[in-house]
Amino acid sequence: MDKEQIYAVIKKHLLENVEDLQEADIDPQKSMKDYGANSLDIIEVVSCAMRELNIKIPRSELAEIKTIDELTNKFVANSSVES
Amino acid sequence: MDNILDYSLADFQFNDNPDVLAPPEDFETWINDQRISYCFSFFEQQLLRAPRSSTEILSNLDGQKRKVINLTSYNYLGLSSHPEVIQAAHEALDRYGLGASGAPLLSGTFDVHVAFAKKLAEFKQKEDCLLFSNGLAGNMGAMQGILRKGDVLILDEKCHKSLVDGGTLSGAKMLFFEHNNVDSLVMMLEKSRGKRVLVAVEGVYSMDGDLVKLPEVVAACERYRAAIYIDEAHSTLMFGPNGRGVAEHFGLEDKMGVTFGTFSKSFGGVGGFICSNARLIRYLKCYSSPYHFSCAPSPVLVAGLMKALEVATRDSSLRDKLWENVRYMKRRLLDLKLDLAGTESQVIPIIIGSSGEKLFQMATQLQQRGLFLQPVDFPAVPAHARRFRISVSSQLTKEEMNEACNIIEDVVVAGLKK
Structure with missing residues (x-):
């Protein structure tokens, strides 16, 4: 799965979990928090995306990630290892 | 799951096991791993007496009864x-x-x-x-x-x-x-x-x-x-x-x-x-x-x-004693150059850092030396700031605090230098 597809999955779950967010507004260089996601929303987005992508990354490795793009890259790296 | 030690309780909240009465399969794999079971053995250790500043526990480490100085119970004013x-x-x-x-x-x-x-x-x-x-x-x-x-x-x-x-x-x-x-x-x-x-x-x-x-x-x-x-x-x-x-x-x-x-x-x-x-x-x-x-x-x-x-x-004697003990413990611990995370209260963390392995090694040694001081691991605290958390009590005597600080120096200060 390439980066574009992984980003699409993250974006889909972000839109499902954050109120009043439009797809066109999402800038991957920003944090989910910038769009009003609280820590529980972020757990939901990350967990649902990992489940759909069939990847598993320890939370301790995700704690320092700041932006949606960094999260996508982390998923890309783990996705290629898994497949 | 080859990097089992990187996982934590933060990773198994979601459960997609088809059997609704079963935990996630990877949770079972994780928690049954010998190294993780060892960490969990610090949980639910039995106290055999009141949670005073000196008490007795049934250690999960070796199944032995052990007299300990208690820096973990929340019995801040000894009222229990x-x-x-x-x-x-x-x-x-x-x-x-x-x-x-x-x-x-x-x-x-x-x-x-x-x-x-x-x-x-x-x-x-x-x-x-x-x-x-x-x-x-x-x-x-x-x-x-x-x-x-x-x-x-x-x-x-x-x-x-x-x-x-x-x-x-x-x-x-x-x-x-x-x-x-x-x-x-x-x-x-x-x-x-x-x-x-x-x-x-x-x-x-x-x-x-x-x-x-x-x-x-x-x-x-x-x-x-x-x-x-x-x-x-x-x-x-x-x-x-x-x-x-x-x-x-x-x-x-x-x-x-x-x-x-x-x-x-x-x-x-x-x-x-x-x-x-x-x-x-x-x-x-x-x-x-x-x-x-x-x-x-x-x-x-x-x-x-x-x-x-x-x-x-009815008077301020208990809280006065508590704050006297807090000041004494803080001074002793700061003299040991420990990172106390800017505490302003009777809750005194000792920051160990990102290594869970080090935290639990120290926890074992502390208990073997007779100090009941529980480790606090991620996700309860950030992964880079795993710690011990001291609850100071007004019941602690100067002798108990001195002995506790000696044990902390031997185990934690020495361990952090390694």
């Missing part, structure tokens, strides 16, 4: 085993029997419940008080009873799970602000304009031991006309000139819309309470589920707690 408290509970047991045998609205309200709630309301300088059988349920029940869908709950990101769970249950929108960062709070208040807003903070934050920046929080909330809920679980009976808590310490009690306290820490029992205006308390008696639908707290416990309140507030 105070002779007058025990006597009051004994007398109540003879008079009332073991339990309340009913929900408060039907048959669970005894004279001691009414008297104790009245004393607590007077103590906290509020109009009325609601008692809960369980502290976590108190916070949850307050959030669930006060807030509705369409409301906004703004919480400090380090607020306790009970407040978060209560917020979830209420259906209110939850916004978290950066810990003790008033600019971040203001951003959230700005986003919530036009809504009913409750801001939740804690007097003492339980993992770092720091205080809420209450004057700044109050100023921001007044600007946006938001109500404040303060959780004084780790500060009631200890902070302020009269022990009423951190709001008293800052001289801002009248600005607190609701004040919460627990009975499981300085009071030495179990349960929780909220104090607020009489109209809200009357409403919550009807709509806060953990109050309305649970059995009332045992009258034995309530009689003991009422005596604990009296003992702790």
Whole structure:
């Protein structure tokens, strides 16, 4: 799965979990928090995306990630290892 | 799962096992790993005596009984085993029997419940008080009873799970602000304009031991006309000139819309309470589920707690002794050049860092040396700041504190240098 597809999955779950967010507004260089996601929303987005992508990354490795793009890259790296 | 030590309890919340009565399969693999089982062996170790500053445990490490200096129990003022408290509970047991045998609205309200709630309301300088059988349920029940869908709950990101769970249950929108960062709070208040807003903070934050920046929080909330809920679980009976808590310490009690306290820490029992205006308390008696639908707290416990309140507030001797011990412990630990994370209270963390392995090695050695000081691991605290957390008690003697610090020096200071 390439980066574009992984980003699409993250974006889909972000839109499902954050109120009043439009797809066109999402800038991957920003944090989910910038769009009003609280820590529980972020757990939901990350967990649902990992489940759909069939990847598993320890939370301790995700704690320092700041932006949606960094999260996508982390998923890309783990996705290629898994497949 | 080849990197098993990188996983934690943060990774298994979601469960897609087709069998609804089974945990996630990878959770089973993880928790049955010998190294993880070892870490879990620190949980649920049995205390064989009262949680005094010296007590006895049945160690899960080797199955042996071990006499220990206790730096872990929340018995901050030693009230769980105070002779007058025990006597009051004994007398109540003879008079009332073991339990309340009913929900408060039907048959669970005894004279001691009414008297104790009245004393607590007077103590906290509020109009009325609601008692809960369980502290976590108190916070949850307050959030669930006060807030509705369409409301906004703004919480400090380090607020306790009970407040978060209560917020979830209420259906209110939850916004978290950066810990003790008033600019971040203001951003959230700005986003919530036009809504009913409750801001939740804690007097003492339980993992770092720091205080809420209450004057700044109050100023921001007044600007946006938001109500404040303060959780004084780790500060009631200890902070302020009269022990009423951190709001008293800052001289801002009248600005607190609701004040919460627990009975499981300085009071030495179990349960929780909220104090607020009489109209809200009357409403919550009807709509806060953990109050309305649970059995009332045992009258034995309530009689003991009422005596604990009296003992702790008739003079300042217990809290004076506590602060003397806190100052002594802090000085000794700072002399050892340990990172205490800016604590301002009787909760003193010792930051170990990112290595879980190191944390549990040290935890083992501390216990083998006779110190009951539990490790706190991710996700309870950030992965880069795993720690030990000391709960200082007024019961600690100078000898116990010296011995504890010697053990910490031999194990923790030496371990951090490796």
